[in-house]
Amino acid sequence: MHNSSDPLDSPFLKEPSPHDWEARYLVLFNNVLHGIVFLDGDGVITSANPAAERILGLSLEQLQGRTAIDPRWQAIHEDGSPFPGETHPSSVALRTGQPVENAVMGIFNVDRATTRWIHVSAVPLFRLGEPKPHQVMASFVDITERKQAQDASREAEWKFRALFEKGPIGVAYHQVLYDEADHPCDYFFLDANEKYMELTGVDPRGRTVTQAFPGIEKDPFDWIGTFARVARTGESIRFEQYLHLNNRWYDCVAYQYKPDHFVAAFLDITDRKQIEEGLNQSEQKFRTLFENLAEGVALHELVWDDQGAVVNFRILAVNPAYQRHTGLDAASAPGRLGTEIYGTEVPPYLEEFSKVALGGEPYAFDTYFPPLEKHFRISVISPRHGQFATVFEDITERKHREEELKQKNAEMERFTYMISHDLKSPLVTVRTFLGYLEQDLTQGKQERVTTDMGFIRDATEKMGRLLEDLLEVSRVGRVVNPPVRVSLADLIQGALAAVAGALASQKVAVHVNAPHLVLVGDRPRLEEIWQNLLENAAKYMGEQPQPTIQLGAEMQGEDTIFFVKDNGMGIDPRFHAKIFGLFEKLDAGSEGTGLGLALVKRIVEFHEGQIWVESEGQGQGTCFRFTLPLALKARAAEL
Numbered sequence: 001m002h003n004s005s006d007p008l009d010s011p012f013l014k015e016p017s018p019h020d021w022e023a024r025y026l027v028l029f030n031n032v033l034h035g036i037v038f039l040d041g042d043g044v045i046t047s048a049n050p051a052a053e054r055i056l057g058l059s060l061e062q063l064q065g066r067t068a069i070d071p072r073w074q075a076i077h078e079d080g081s082p083f084p085g086e087t088h089p090s091s092v093a094l095r096t097g098q099p100v101e102n103a104v105m106g107i108f109n110v111d112r113a114t115t116r117w118i119h120v121s122a123v124p125l126f127r128l129g130e131p132k133p134h135q136v137m138a139s140f141v142d143i144t145e146r147k148q149a150q151d152a153s154r155e156a157e158w159k160f161r162a163l164f165e166k167g168p169i170g171v172a173y174h175q176v177l178y179d180e181a182d183h184p185c186d187y188f189f190l191d192a193n194e195k196y197m198e199l200t201g202v203d204p205r206g207r208t209v210t211q212a213f214p215g216i217e218k219d220p221f222d223w224i225g226t227f228a229r230v231a232r233t234g235e236s237i238r239f240e241q242y243l244h245l246n247n248r249w250y251d252c253v254a255y256q257y258k259p260d261h262f263v264a265a266f267l268d269i270t271d272r273k274q275i276e277e278g279l280n281q282s283e284q285k286f287r288t289l290f291e292n293l294a295e296g297v298a299l300h301e302l303v304w305d306d307q308g309a310v311v312n313f314r315i316l317a318v319n320p321a322y323q324r325h326t327g328l329d330a331a332s333a334p335g336r337l338g339t340e341i342y343g344t345e346v347p348p349y350l351e352e353f354s355k356v357a358l359g360g361e362p363y364a365f366d367t368y369f370p371p372l373e374k375h376f377r378i379s380v381i382s383p384r385h386g387q388f389a390t391v392f393e394d395i396t397e398r399k400h401r402e403e404e405l406k407q408k409n410a411e412m413e414r415f416t417y418m419i420s421h422d423l424k425s426p427l428v429t430v431r432t433f434l435g436y437l438e439q440d441l442t443q444g445k446q447e448r449v450t451t452d453m454g455f456i457r458d459a460t461e462k463m464g465r466l467l468e469d470l471l472e473v474s475r476v477g478r479v480v481n482p483p484v485r486v487s488l489a490d491l492i493q494g495a496l497a498a499v500a501g502a503l504a505s506q507k508v509a510v511h512v513n514a515p516h517l518v519l520v521g522d523r524p525r526l527e528e529i530w531q532n533l534l535e536n537a538a539k540y541m542g543e544q545p546q547p548t549i550q551l552g553a554e555m556q557g558e559d560t561i562f563f564v565k566d567n568g569m570g571i572d573p574r575f576h577a578k579i580f581g582l583f584e585k586l587d588a589g590s591e592g593t594g595l596g597l598a599l600v601k602r603i604v605e606f607h608e609g610q611i612w613v614e615s616e617g618q619g620q621g622t623c624f625r626f627t628l629p630l631a632l633k634a635r636a637a638e639l
Contacts, residue, residue: 035118039090039136043067046135055116055142056107068138076106076115089122090136097133099123104143117147170196170266172204173257176231184228186210190261199268200246219244230254231262240269249273295393296325302357302386303337310354312347313338316387325394326372342371349378356380357388366395375399430456486526488517488553488562495530502538506547513552517560519631525603526631530564532596533624537566540622544568560632565623571615579613600626607631 029036035052037045048056048063056063066072069085076083085091089100100122106115118140124133164171172192179185189204189212197203204212209224216223221241230237236255243250251267290297297319303312315333323330328341338347347353348369356363364379378392433455440448492514496503503510519526534549541547544567551564571579580601604611604626611626 033141035140035142037063037138039068039094039138041094041132041134043069043091043094043136052140055118055140057114057116073107078104078106089120090138093122093124093136093138094133097124097126097131115144116142117144119143164193167193167195168267170199170268172196172264172266174209174227174231174262174264176228176260176262177208184224184232186224187227187231187262196266199248199250199266213245216245227254227262227264231256231260240273290319293319293321293391295391296322297389297391298322298333299383299389300338300353300357300387302354302388310350310358313350313353313357313388315341325376325392326374328372342369344371353380353388353390357382357386360385368399430460483521484523485518485520486523487514488519489514491519491523491527492530492551494523494527495534498527498531499534499538502535503549506538506541508538508541508547508549511548511550513550513554515553517553517632519628521607521628521631525606526628529600529603529626532600533564536596536624537564537568537622540569541566542569542619559627561625561627563623563625565621567621569622570618570620571613571622572617573615576613576615580611600624604628608633 029049032049033051035049035055037048037052040046045063045066048060053059053063067085068075068088068090074082075088083105086095089103092098092100100120103120104117105120106117120138120140122136122138125135125137126133170193173190174187175190176184177186177188186208188208189206192204200213202212209216221243226237229235234256236253238251238253240249240251242248248268249270249272251269252264254262254264256262299316299318300313301316302310303314305311314335314337316335318330318333320330322328322333333341338350339345342348348371349367352363352365355361360382362379362381364377366375366377368375373396374394375396375398376392377395378390380388380390382388433452437449437452437456440446440452489512492512496510496512530551534551537549538547547566547568549564549566551562553560553562555561580597601611607628607630609627609629611624613622613624615622
C-alpha cells in the first residue's frame with residue numbers, strides 16, 4: 001500500500017512507461033465500439049480492430065491488403081450514387097494531410113450482398129519531420145439501423161405530406177377553445193389541406209370554425225360539441241352528416257392527436273347520397289309493386305353441374321301473390337330448388353326458363369301444370385345473366401269458363417239445329433192440315449174437318465210444350481226464387497208427389513234413404529232435379545217385372561253424393577255424355593222433348609255441382625249421381 005501523504009506522489013500522475021502505453025492502446029483498440037483500420041501511405045489496410053471486422057463483415061485476414069477503393073466492395077452516397085475512390089476520406093486524408101470528419105457512406109459488400117451504412121472519419125499520421133503522412137487511421141461507426149429508421153420516417157413523412165396536400169380527402173387540424181366555464185365554445189383551425197378548402201369553398205386556416213363558417217352553431221347537428229368530445233376524451237368517431245350551410249353530405253372521421261386537439265377528415269358524398277336516394281326510391285317503388293302486384297312473381301337463378309350444364313333452378317324471392325296463385329307456402333319458397341318445391345323429377349319448364357336467363361329475350365306462354373292441377377299464364381324475363389323472373393297468374397277458372405263457353409257454343413249450335421228441326425215438324429203438320437181443312441170445309445166434309453183440327457191441335461200443343469221446356473231451361477240461373485231452408489226428405493217427398501201418377505202407372509217401388517240433411521236454395525229448382533230424374537227412371541223401366549227406384553244421399557270422404565238409381569233399361573256407355581245435351585233422346589219414340597236431363601244438368605251446375613251417370617249397358621239399370629256444394633255451403637254459412 002502506498003502511504004505517502006504527498007498528492008503529487010500518486011502513481012496515476014506519473015508518466016506511463018512505453019509498456020503501459022502499449023497495453024492501454026491494445027485495450028482501447030480491441031474493445032472500442034467504433035471500427036478502426038490503419039492504412040499505409042499507399043492506402044492499403046494494414047490492421048483492423050474487432051469492431052471493424054464486425055461492422056464490415058470481414059476478418060482481419062480478408063481486410064489486410066485491401067484498399068478503400070477495392071473492387072470487391074463498393075461505396076455509395078446516400079442517394080445511391082457511386083462514392084468515387086479519390087473522394088474517400090482515407091484517400092483525401094493521405095492526399096491533403098488533413099483530417100476528414102463524419103462522411104456518410106454505404107458499403108456494399110459484393111461477397112455478402114449486403115449494405116451497411118457508416119459514419120467515417122480519417123486522420124493522417126506523420127513521422128517526425130516528414131511533411132507527408134505515412135499512415136491514415138480511419139474510424140467509423142455503424143449507423144445502418146439509424147439510417148433505416150430515418151429513411152422510414154422520411155418516407156412516412158413524404159407519404160403523409162402527399163396524402164395531406166394532394167390526397168382526395170379533406171383534412172384539417174384543430175384546437176378546441178373553451179369559455180370561462182370550461183365549456184367548449186369554438187375550435188381553431190391550425191391547418192387544412194387543399195381538398196378541404198375545395199370541398200368547403202373556404203380557407204379556414206388561422207380562423208375559428210364560427211369565423212370560417214358563420215352560423216354553424218345553429219346547424220341542427222352539434223359540430224362543436226361532437227368534435228370537442230373527441231378532442232377531450234380521445235374517442236374516435238365516424239359518421240355521415242348533412243351540413244345545412246352548404247347543403248352537402250359528408251362522410252367524416254375524427255380522432256384526437258393530443259389533448260384538446262383533433263383531426264377531422266371529410267369526404268363529400270353528396271353525389272353518392274343522391275344516387276342512394278334515387279336507388280332507395282326505385283327500390284321502394286319496386287318493392288311496393290312487387291308486394292302488391294296481383295300476379296305472382298318469383299325470382300330464380302340457374303343451377304349448373306360440374307360439367308357446366310344447367311340442371312335446375314333455385315328460387316331467390318317470391319311475392320305474397322305467389323302463394324295465392326300456386327297454393328304453396330311463400331315463406332318457405334326462397335332457397336329451394338324447382339324440383340323440390342314443385343315435387344317433380346325434372347325442373348318444370350327448364351328449357352324455356354334457361355333460354356330466357358341465358359339469352360335475355362322475354363317469353364310468355366300458357367300452360368297446364370299437372371302437379372298443381374292448374375292452368376297458368378307465365379311471362380319470363382331476365383334481370384341479369386343466369387337469372388330469370390316469372391310473372392304469372394292462375395287462369396284455371398278462366399280456362400274452365402272458356403271450356404264451358406265452348407261447350408255452350410256447341411250446345412247452342414245443337415240447340416239451333418234441333419229447335420229448327422223439332423219446330424219444323426209441327427209447323428209442317430199445321431201447314432199441311434190447314435190446306436186439308438180448307439178443302440174439307442169447301443167440300444162440307446165435317447168428319448174430315450174434325451180430324452184436320454185434331455192434327456193441328458196436337459201439333460200446336462207439341463210446339464207449346466217444346467217452347468215451355470226451352471223457357472224453363474233458359475230461366476235456370478236467372479229467375480231465382482228467394483232461398484229457403486229445406487230438408488232433403490221434404491225435397492224428395494215433393495218430387496215423389498209430383499210424379500206419383502207415372503210411378504203408380506208403372507207400378508214402381510220406391511226406396512228412400514234420406515239422411516238428415518238441410519239444403520238452402522231455390523226450392524222449386526232443387527225439387528225439379530229429383531222430379532225429372534224420377535220421371536226419367538219411370539219412363540225407361542222397359543219390361544222390368546219388378547221396377548224399383550232407390551234414391552237418397554251418401555258420404556264419400558268429405559263430399560255429399562246424391563243419387564237416383566233404377567233397375568230399368570240402362571244406357572249404353574257410349575251415350576253417357578250425350579244424354580245431358582239439349583233435345584237428346586235415346587228413344588225417339590218416347591214422350592217428352594228431350595230437355596229434362598239438360599235442365600237437371602243446368603240446375604246442378606248452377607249450384608257448383610256435377611252430375612254423371614253410371615250404367616253397365618242395356619238392361620243393367622241406371623244410376624244418376626250428383627253434388628250440390630253451393631246449397632250445402634249456404635247452409636254451413638248460415639250455421
